[in-house]
Amino acid sequence: MFSNKESFKSAFLEKLETMYGKSFKDSALRDQYNTLGHMVREYISSRWIATNEKNRTENNKQMYYLSIEFLLGRLLGSNLLNLGILDVCREGLDELGINLDELEENEADAGLGNGGLGRLAACFLDSLASLDLPGHGCGIRYKHGLFDQKIVDGYQVELPEQWLRHGNVWELRRHDQAVEVGFWGQIEASTANGRLEFRHTKAETIMAVPYDIPVVGYETNTVNTLRLWNAEPVPFPPNNKNVLVYKRETEAVSEFLYPDDTHDEGKILRLKQQYFLVSASLQNIIRLHRERNGSLRNLHEKVAIHINDTHPVLAIPELMRILLDEEKMDWDEAWNITVHTISYTNHTTLSEALEKWPTHIFQPLLPRIFMIVEEINERFCRELWNKYTYDWKRIEDMAIIAHGLVKMAHLAIVGSHSVNGVAHIHTEILKQREMHLFHEFYPEKFNNKTNGITHRRWLLKANPQLSKLLCETIGTEWIENPAKLQALSHYKQDAAFQEKFYEVKQFRKELLAKRIEEQTGIRIDTHSLFDVQVKRLHAYKRQLLNVLHIMYLYNRLKEDSSFTIQPRTFIFGAKASPGYYYAKKIIKLINELAEKVNHDPQTNAFLKVIFLENYRVSLAEEIFPAADVSEQISTASKEASGTGNMKFMMNGALTVGTLDGANVEIREEVGAENIFIFGLTAEEVSNYYQNGGYRSADYYHHDWRIKKAVDQLVNGFFPDAGDEFEAIYDSLLIQNDEYFVLRDFAPYIDVQEKIGRAYQNRNYWLDMSISNVAQSGFFTSDRTISQYAKGIWNINPVQVVR
Numbered sequence: 001m002f003s004n005k006e007s008f009k010s011a012f013l014e015k016l017e018t019m020y021g022k023s024f025k026d027s028a029l030r031d032q033y034n035t036l037g038h039m040v041r042e043y044i045s046s047r048w049i050a051t052n053e054k055n056r057t058e059n060n061k062q063m064y065y066l067s068i069e070f071l072l073g074r075l076l077g078s079n080l081l082n083l084g085i086l087d088v089c090r091e092g093l094d095e096l097g098i099n100l101d102e103l104e105e106n107e108a109d110a111g112l113g114n115g116g117l118g119r120l121a122a123c124f125l126d127s128l129a130s131l132d133l134p135g136h137g138c139g140i141r142y143k144h145g146l147f148d149q150k151i152v153d154g155y156q157v158e159l160p161e162q163w164l165r166h167g168n169v170w171e172l173r174r175h176d177q178a179v180e181v182g183f184w185g186q187i188e189a190s191t192a193n194g195r196l197e198f199r200h201t202k203a204e205t206i207m208a209v210p211y212d213i214p215v216v217g218y219e220t221n222t223v224n225t226l227r228l229w230n231a232e233p234v235p236f237p238p239n240n241k242n243v244l245v246y247k248r249e250t251e252a253v254s255e256f257l258y259p260d261d262t263h264d265e266g267k268i269l270r271l272k273q274q275y276f277l278v279s280a281s282l283q284n285i286i287r288l289h290r291e292r293n294g295s296l297r298n299l300h301e302k303v304a305i306h307i308n309d310t311h312p313v314l315a316i317p318e319l320m321r322i323l324l325d326e327e328k329m330d331w332d333e334a335w336n337i338t339v340h341t342i343s344y345t346n347h348t349t350l351s352e353a354l355e356k357w358p359t360h361i362f363q364p365l366l367p368r369i370f371m372i373v374e375e376i377n378e379r380f381c382r383e384l385w386n387k388y389t390y391d392w393k394r395i396e397d398m399a400i401i402a403h404g405l406v407k408m409a410h411l412a413i414v415g416s417h418s419v420n421g422v423a424h425i426h427t428e429i430l431k432q433r434e435m436h437l438f439h440e441f442y443p444e445k446f447n448n449k450t451n452g453i454t455h456r457r458w459l460l461k462a463n464p465q466l467s468k469l470l471c472e473t474i475g476t477e478w479i480e481n482p483a484k485l486q487a488l489s490h491y492k493q494d495a496a497f498q499e500k501f502y503e504v505k506q507f508r509k510e511l512l513a514k515r516i517e518e519q520t521g522i523r524i525d526t527h528s529l530f531d532v533q534v535k536r537l538h539a540y541k542r543q544l545l546n547v548l549h550i551m552y553l554y555n556r557l558k559e560d561s562s563f564t565i566q567p568r569t570f571i572f573g574a575k576a577s578p579g580y581y582y583a584k585k586i587i588k589l590i591n592e593l594a595e596k597v598n599h600d601p602q603t604n605a606f607l608k609v610i611f612l613e614n615y616r617v618s619l620a621e622e623i624f625p626a627a628d629v630s631e632q633i634s635t636a637s638k639e640a641s642g643t644g645n646m647k648f649m650m651n652g653a654l655t656v657g658t659l660d661g662a663n664v665e666i667r668e669e670v671g672a673e674n675i676f677i678f679g680l681t682a683e684e685v686s687n688y689y690q691n692g693g694y695r696s697a698d699y700y701h702h703d704w705r706i707k708k709a710v711d712q713l714v715n716g717f718f719p720d721a722g723d724e725f726e727a728i729y730d731s732l733l734i735q736n737d738e739y740f741v742l743r744d745f746a747p748y749i750d751v752q753e754k755i756g757r758a759y760q761n762r763n764y765w766l767d768m769s770i771s772n773v774a775q776s777g778f779f780t781s782d783r784t785i786s787q788y789a790k791g792i793w794n795i796n797p798v799q800v801v802r
């Protein structure tokens with residue numbers, strides 16, 4: 001049905017009529033979207049079956065990627081692309097008078113994640129399938145993903161996201177594979193055959209029902225599975241609990257994604273979600289393994305389980321529980337299997353993000369799991385004692401349970417065979433600072449896997465214009481192997497190529513400008529430099545530094561009519577966690593600044609500030625291809641990797657950034673001459689924290705540019721703001737500027753000035769921009785996933801034939 005336009009068109013029309021009982025001319029866009037979606041899913045199904053069949057019969061090692069978030073975005077376009085039927089569909093639909101891009105907008109943007117961590121999981125799924133690797137996702141089918149953001153009077157307002165409102169064509173409910181998960185209750189001990197045994201009684205049981213989403217590889221038959229668990233009541237409420245209360249509490253488990261990025265909420269419902277994900281996934285993994293192998297003795301040879309951050313770390317005690325209580329193994333054998341099955345990625349060293357659960361919450365909710373964690377802790381502390389006898393302080397610092405708290409990262413390190421960071425500098429900081437005691441004890445466990453992004457979504461699909469130009473210039477090899485993008489560097493000074501490259505960027509800037517005008521009513525100059533910062537709003541990401549720089553430029557333009565700059569459009573996109581007061585103030589500040597700057601005729605030709613509401617995957621796909629400058633200005637050492645930085649680079653934006661996260665490796669790949677680095681290094685930041693010596697007030701008093709902009713936060717410069725921004729002012733001066741915004745302010749102004757001048761030399765700029773695309777191949781998640789497959793999971797490609 002997808003072999004040519006004509007057969008596609010007739011199949012499409014027939015399917016639409018049978019699905020909706022109406023003729024094409026009476027159908028709505030949503031009907032048409034659903035029709036195409038169903039056709040594609042049917043088309044996928046034979047490959048999906050073949051993949052599962054192959055995995056079953058060959059009994060090859062499988063990897064399961066457990067993640068509390070999967071930030072998938074829309075699937076229609078990427079499925080069509082990966083199946084190689086994008087063009088035939090686009091052309092066939094065109095002839096029916098349907099625009100595929102418009103059709104796509106009828107798909108909800110699946111936002112089951114906060115930001116980088118969840119998007120990484122989604123990129124990994126795409127790479128696993130595209131590399132024919134047997135790797136599957138396990139997650140939660142949240143009824144409401146990350147909130148929709150509206151801006152009202154400059155303030156963020158959160159609305160519940162409703163991605164399932166019109167159904168989801170990609171999912172299949174698998175009621176036959178539902179499992180039960182138990183909370184609360186009591187543990188009864190007994191002795192059988194001289195062995196202590198434990199039984200969980202009076203548990204409150206809920207049902208986990210899987211919904212499967214096919215994960216289609218690029219130009220291959222492999223279709224892996226993303227299994228999302230839905231929480232539902234069992235037919236009869238356990239323990240004679242009130243039916244309505246039970247139903248409400250059960251459904252709450254998969255109702256909402258917690259909207260906190262890099263912040264630990266510590267709410268009991270969150271712990272319930274974590275155990276729900278882990279227990280359902282493990283029961284399922286083990287059932288499959290048993291069907292294929294009969295015994296669990298070889299589990300670690302046939303199964304790898306990866307935990308994306310500590311949220312699924314209960315996989316460790318849950319696997320122990322199954323092996324001990326159900327399989328009746330002895331502790332040592334169970335522990336050996338568990339450690340060799342599980343691997344862990346650390347995503348942050350921010351202390352406010354490290355999960356620590358009070359035992360008084362943990363124990364009653366998960367009584368048997370808690371017992372097992374206690375025993376893991378006791379055995380681990382005994383081991384420490386043997387090596388570090390009388391070193392009480394060290395043992396206390398490394399313990400899994402201490403001072404009434406369960407430290408999830410410690411459990412993850414002790415219970416897995418591999419601990420990886422997500423960029424070189426991040427892994428080094430883990431080894432030398434945050435986790436140095438563990439690194440000393442288990443040096444062999446630590447390794448680095450620098451993050452990546454799928455170039456299929458973020459270049460091929462998001463930027464078809466650039467992709468086409470690349471194929472015309474260097475051939476198509478780069479699609480299979482993005483390292484081949486390097487061939488582009490031969491053309492970086494080729495005038496004819498530069499011109500075409502420029503036209504593509506210009507075209508994408510015009511598209512974005514159109515979107516901006518639709519959404520904000522503001523018309524922007526598409527020849528201005530598009531300077532973009534899109535990411536979650538967080539103090540450490542320093543959107544404030546960007547804002548203060550814009551205020552400085554505005555002040556200069558106002559003071560001195562002979563002062564001119566390269567015209568710029570500053571574009572922001574960012575959601576703030578609903579409870580993050582300070583972050584919300586920054587959103588208000590950006591919007592107040594936009595209001596002021598965009599309506600000032602004196603500066604209008606030079607400066608525009610845009611806040612695009614509801615930053616999400618589908619909007620990101622429109623933004624990255626249109627960017628000239630990528631803002632990656634976190635306080636050095638705070639951003640573990642970043643992945644937005646890679647999406648920008650791949651689309652030819654130049655990075656202005658600190659030596660933080662993967663920016664360091666971007667500089668290595670592209671060369672120091674093609675990136676704009678400024679500010680404190682991680683080491684300098686660390687020295688300030690350790691030795692003191694930073695006084696933000698000194699920078700404020702000694703640099704009039706800083707003083708003026710900072711004063712404007714509170715002196716009536718923003719006419720309607722009142723004391724709105726006092727908290728921001730205080731963070732800089734009263735609380736001594738924890739993130740070194742004022743310390744890095746002058747270097748930032750300098751480097752931005754350099755960027756403005758560089759942009760005015762078009763050939764020079766294009767040379768740098770082309771070099772960025774040419775050197776971006778390293779950051780494909782295919783490279784990352786190959787490294788995980790070989791270095792951690794020990795899984796191999798499986799060719800699926802149909």
Ligand SMILES: *Cc1c(COP(=O)(O)O)cnc(C)c1O
Nearest residue numbers: 115116535616617620642643644
């Ligand atoms: C890539 C991406 C992120 C991560 O961006 P960073 O700049 O690395 O923090 C967050 N949200 C969305 C929608 C993304 O696509």
